[in-house]
Amino acid sequence: MTLVEKILAKKAGKKVVRPDELVEVSVDLAMIHDALGAHTIAKFRELGVEKVWDPARIIVVLDHYVPNKDIDTAKKCLNIKKFVIEQGIENYYEVGKGGIAHQVLVEKGHVLPGTTLVGVDSHTTTSGVVGAFATGIGVDEMAVVFKTGRLWERVPGTIRINVEGKLVPPIASKDLMLFILKRLGVSGALFKSLQYTGSAINQMSVESRMVLTNMAIESGATNGIIEADQKIVDFLRARTTHSFELIQSDQDAEYAETLEFHADDIKEPMVAVPPKPSNAVGVTEVEGTRIDQAFIGACTNGRMEDLRIAARILKGRKVDKFTKVIVIPASQEVFKSALAEGLMATFVEAGAVVGPPTCGPCMEAHMGILGPGEVCISTANRNFQGRVGDVTAKIYLASPATVAASALKGKISDPREFFRET
Amino acid sequence: MELKGRVWKFGKDVDTDELFAGRFIMGGDETSTSQYQEFIARSGLSDVGHRENVPRDFVTRVEKGDIIVAEENFGIGSSRQQAAETLKFKGVQAVVADSIHRIFFRNFWNLGCPAIDLPGISAEFETGHGIVINLRQGTIKNLNTGKEFEFHLIIPSWFVDMVEAGGLIPYHKSLKS
């Protein structure tokens, strides 16, 4: 069996499971956030149950609309807070304490290898980085999970994405992921799991790997997963006292498909042209495209290594006069580290605005919304029409280095130029 | 269980931002059912005139009992259940597509509305055709061409009961604990 099959078998209490088999698994962790939390709670109340199955297994993070932007969002967050207190849920991240849920779940050591996590968010797949089965569900199902602690799942067959070689900066895991999506398309992995393997993945930092599991959903996949290695063990040891078991795919595991990639295949930084994350082209093909906004952040690329590479490009320079440049750390922890390293000062001096940890202009939630015809280059994960505001706005997806280089020039730019200079 | 309706033909990759824009997610009071349903129905597919994969008159002319037949990858994107709810509250009783994204698939069934994936089915229907879906037998019939197609869904055995109960929440309420 593959890694994901072994996790699902274990959680279903079965010896063996096969792709496309239906199983009922126990849920180790369930996450709600402010965008769909009040909705989940209303559904839970409708079920007529008093108490959640296990308050210790529920995590609540306020991230999309914080600090609250209006009365509606404040009301919903208040409802969520009341529920948290009423149910005795310990793992509650109020604004200023957490950040974007997917970042918080991993960086605080909540998600452990070999476990199951569901969240009311499609990018819950991010947590697969520690070797967990992590996936998104809707609010009705979450209400039932709150009641029962169980979830039915169609066992996804595994598509193995094997990447050999080593990415050379400024080519980053974001470029690799856009390159992979170009091959897979936005429906290439429906009801399948993406498992990333190979020397390029092994050498990658945990932060870089998170980009791959985050954007697994963009191929239609049920989840994205990477086997936990020593790097993950060390990462988690520093964050949690809970014990965990390391699970590996069997030697004779059967994969639905194996796609082979080599780091050297990625000849230049990649940019996903609107309106699909799979529309990847080399940056030189779209170089010079005028932009109105450049956004560095989101659960995809709002971590320390992302901010470091952006700061390296922006340091001592000024961003384009007519371009709105927005930098948002993915969590309070990232914010603190970036402050300590002086990165925030670099951004502010360059003429960027720095926001508090929140989703920001990744979607049309709060801050940095685009007007008619505006063009944004973003480190986020989706560029669907209307994703970040007016339906005629255009979103290009790229790595933090490419977005930073573009911010300086007010047009899509190749970050390699700055790497030769510095 | 038989569902009969009029077809709306959609294109491929209809995404959840398109079905229900982010700016409406925090609107509506989900504890007040009729107000909420009205809000969700009204807010969905708000930018439809700019899309190529949805018929332009869908929002103004959709009626209770209509059925969407779509090309591949219906419902790609977010967990937002409103993307499924808006179709239900606009009157759509089922979605049939060449392929359907996992989260939308689950969300739509959970609302008591079947989502049926059958590769190649979209080529067999046009907007305005009559369609009959027999859930227990696993058949779809085009009333205009007379052609019938079989489907085999990978769904839990209790799903059709759930649809009959009106969705996941009413189904769970009806179970003896």
Ligand code: SF4
């Ligand atoms: S940053 Fe974007 S993709 Fe990530 S959770 Fe927030 S809205 Fe979703």
